[in-house]
Amino acid sequence: MKTIKTxxxxxxxxxxxxxxxxxxKDKKIMEDAIEAKSALLKAHSGLEDFFDNSAGYVxxxxxxxxxxxxxxxxxxxxxxxNGTAIGMADLKKLNIGLQAxxxxxxxxIFFETPVDLERFKNDNFxxxxxxxxxxxxxxxxxxxxxxxxxxxxxxxxxxxxxxxSVGGQRxxxxxx
Numbered sequence: 001m002k003t004i005k006t007x008x009x010x011x012x013x014x015x016x017x018x019x020x021x022x023x024x025k026d027k028k029i030m031e032d033a034i035e036a037k038s039a040l041l042k043a044h045s046g047l048e049d050f051f052d053n054s055a056g057y058v059x060x061x062x063x064x065x066x067x068x069x070x071x072x073x074x075x076x077x078x079x080x081x082n083g084t085a086i087g088m089a090d091l092k093k094l095n096i097g098l099q100a101x102x103x104x105x106x107x108x109i110f111f112e113t114p115v116d117l118e119r120f121k122n123d124n125f126x127x128x129x130x131x132x133x134x135x136x137x138x139x140x141x142x143x144x145x146x147x148x149x150x151x152x153x154x155x156x157x158x159x160x161x162x163x164x165s166v167g168g169q170r171x172x173x174x175x176x
Contacts, residue, residue: 040059
């Protein structure tokens with residue numbers, strides 16, 4: 001009987017510890033997302049229109065990508081609807097092609113309509129190989145517009161990567 005109580009106490013302690021650790025991780029990502037939004041607006045003030053007028057957006061403050069012929073990327077982000085955080089998201093990418101190096105970027109995806117945001121929230125959303133992000137460098141965005149209900153922007157943070165690859169991004173959404 002004492003063994004069962006001890007095991008139960010250990011399992012309960014582990015569950016609480018994992019829950020709080022995840023909560024701390026989410027809070028850190030949310031803080032990073034706020035800083036990333038400031039960095040994006042500083043890099044290109046024209047993004048304010050997207051932030052103000054989109055049905056929603058997801059900010060991935062730290063996307064790490066790298067590869068040599070076969071590459072990948074991964075990141076965690078915060079999903080906003082009408083400017084309010086509604087959940088967390090993660091990004092995974094696997095691709096193949098001419099590529100070498102590693103890079104850290106901020107990525108933001110804007111959803112033009114509530115239907116587009118709903119597709120993302122229902123995990124029915126992924127990018128095909130032909131979808132590309134507008135690179136925000138030196139404050140220049142090249143007349144960005146929505147395509148198929150989304151607009152994607154990327155701001156390099158560190159590293160250097162040459163990339164001419166084919167692949168897609170897959171996303172998962174977890175509501176609060």
